Amino acid sequence: MDVEQSAGKFAAAGAAEQSKKHDDPLAEDRSIGHGENDLLGGEHVDEVLTAKMILINDTIDEIGFTPHHWKLFCLNGFGYAVDSLILLIQSIISGQAQLEFQPGYSTGLTIAVYVGMLVGAIFWGFSADIVGRRFAFNVSLFISSIFTVVAGASPSWVTLGLFVCLSAFGAGGNLVLDTTVFLEYLPSRDQWLLTLMAAWWGLGQLIAGLFAWGFIPNYSCADADNCTRANNQGWRYMWYTSGAFVFVLSILRVTIIRLEETPKFLLAEGKDEAAVRVLQNIATKYKRPCSLTLAQLRACGTTRARVTTAGLLQRFIPTKDIGSHLQGLFATRKMGWSTTLVWFSWLLIGLAYPLYNVFLPTYLESRGASFGESSPYITWRNYAINNTCSVPGPILAGFMCRSRWFWGRRGTMVIGALITMVFFFCYTQVRTASQNLGFTCAISFCLNIYYGTLYAYTPEVFPSAHRGTGNGVAIGLNRIMGIVSAVVGNAANTKTPVPIFICAALYIVMAIVAAALPFEPYGRRSS
Template sequence: MVLINNALDEIGMTPWQWKLFVFNGFGYAVDSLLIVCQSIAQPSVDREFGRPNKRIAGIALASQVGLLAGAALWGFSADIIGRKLAFNSSLFICAGFVLIAGGMPSYISLAAMVAIYSAGAGGNYVLDATNLLEFLPVTHTWLVTFMAIWWAVGYTITGLFAWGFMSNFSCPSKSTPATCHKDQNWGWRYLHFTAGSLVLVLSVARLAFIRMEQTPRWLIAQNRDAEAHSNLERLAIKYNRPFSLRLEDLESKGRVLHTEKSRWSALRLWKHFGGLFETRILTYSTLVIIANWFVIGMVSPLYGVFLPYYLASRGATVSGPPSNYTTWRNYAINQVAGLVGPIIAGVLVETKLFGRRGTLAVGALITMIFQFGYTQIKTPAQNLGVSAAITAASNIYYGTIYAYTPEILPSAHRATGYGLCVVLNRVGGITGVLIGSYANVETTAPLFVCASLFGLLVFLSLLLPFETRGKRSV
């Protein structure tokens, strides 16, 4: 692994790796775009079809279940079959089912399509962050943090689509299934058709403009030293970069145990999980990072599910005059503000004062402060300003956790570990949806719960044992 890392540093940053930053970023953008697509559609779908269960937000729950399945499928399989297949296929799966979802005639059929396209997207940032990290020289590992800008871009694009479609082609907010008919309520369908078409274009672009290789770190973990050497040599020759690594140097380090067995053998499958708990300090690190992911998974949908109801209970003094246009304009402004978070995170993670752990703590702390402050808002301007600040601050945390997680996981088991984190994140998400569905969402209590959970994240961030700034991941 050290030899491979040294070779990557010797080759340096090439145009191919910059392309990888862009095209892996598409996966991040699609993940957030589709998560928020169903979230935006939920109220309009409720008004048109009604909920089978009056309390549970079924579309949001279907999304979280699909995301969990996708994280398990893509994350746990990527250490076995490599990163290439998911990179080439996941966006096509998403695009097809998002387009189909726009034509669904009932609540249940839409929920099923949401679950399937969420499963397609569920492992995207597991694989995309891993792909990028495993090709980067140490001088540019900060790009994995900055790649969260694509996640914010996905939110922003959907927010702008919603501003156009949902404000002009949706039933009034007080409508019921008896008064809200399909011909008045095409906004959520247009949103899905447009988002699906965009994802299809991005998936074709991935195949057309970049030839994805298996990462060299994964190849040597599979005892495929010759392929790893060949891939790196080809990259160095193409861009006229120095390359002194010899295949004999790799092979002289011996063989990786048990690679003669089937990839799907019980021993090799267990090794990918057991490798995350190989030593005491690695076990501690793995458990604390999983705890971070579980808590953030719970707080996000809890905040998203209850906030519209809380604002509605406060009336026009906080939300402004009832208007679809105002609602979706504010939503779009919020998501544009979210672009600031990953930029701040990309700067802070490379500073000696903050590093990765400090940036995580700062993002969580600022978000906590603004969420406590949100309980005191009294005007529409305060509502918009504070909610935009919460979006920006929380994206500092998100951008850093997406990059830090693969950095502290061992390469041979990285996708498995990241997949495990995201699975627990989705379990937290399902928990958050259910809590938000059954809690009294018209009081400030859920806001205090969300703010307190971000306070917990401050401590969980500081408890992480490894600071990876300026260091090579192995």
């Protein structure tokens, strides 16, 4: 490209940028092409990698939003939906499975699902930074679908717990990878869509609620004395149907798009040529400009490749690499503070969310009975309505995150947590059936404003080279507290308002932590 062409290109880009400022509220806050506004650019951890990452971000912004990104939005959203689907199925069917198997530990399935998701988050999270994002994207849903179907044929409580655990292992990596893969292809002006993608989580809850409403009231036994496999097929139908649904989603993932490794992962691995090729392929397919060249990346210097050993087995036993990824999350004081607070946020929500959502059927049943609504049909109808209200929460959060009026991501989390806290306290004063349904719907809506924003914020503030590890540990801490909540649920009485008070107090702490977070991704580009 000669000088005149370059000058013309930059003049046109400047004019286009000026015209965007009227339509794009973030335009004045960005310095696209110079890197001054990259979120972690001021941390000066790896100068060569930072310089190359700026070029990659510039190129992604140059290409812009394409149909490729819409496909990623949906296909990664499938993972969100499956995670919430598997998590809630076990809580929905637990009561009926207990009538059939009469186990000694009533919350065993909750522990099983969280153990599976814990191992899945750690395994898929670390492997994402060591092996790559593509492997988990292609196989995790398939693994989950197989064991979800098999769980429906379980002959005993222990066997059911095992297959629930294995199903959750496959699904457990999706929250780690989905945001990572989508973010690493997104233009900076569209990063708010990461929050919006959490609506898929609510959609998964809605699907679980609809399955429960259709199967549990119609194909379930009423008491343990007369409960057999023949007259208690409802909970098994839920597993079969859900497994088939997840299997279809896993097939769509590998047929609709042939995912290549994200350019930012390739860059961190020292594979500059492959990173350029991925971006040029997208630009060529959708007829978009792409001025990035391999020479530009090489001119920045040589990135230290983290993995020099060959062979897949060696890369799966990389204690040194795991340590380097953890250290990378604490490379500076500010990054270390950010990582600590983000992980602490996941720890808090990991206790508050299961105490409410996982035990919500118990709350609805106990409150419904006290209001004269003891019908299983009413209970599961209310459950489906409640989960419907969880879908628009992240949608609203997505628009709040991209507005100065709500102080970006951190402000959205503070607002979401405080409003949720208010509704939790109000829920303890419910006196009628209508109030019961109304307040649970309001809680689900507001809770997902905070939850959806936290999901998006977490990968945005981690460096790309260590993003999978940071996400994996965050989700892992969340799952550990889910196990704790199951133990609490077994030892305490979840039919009283006490767990609701605990949840409300936890959301106050979450709001304080959100306000103390050092990075604000609003108008900034992630690494």
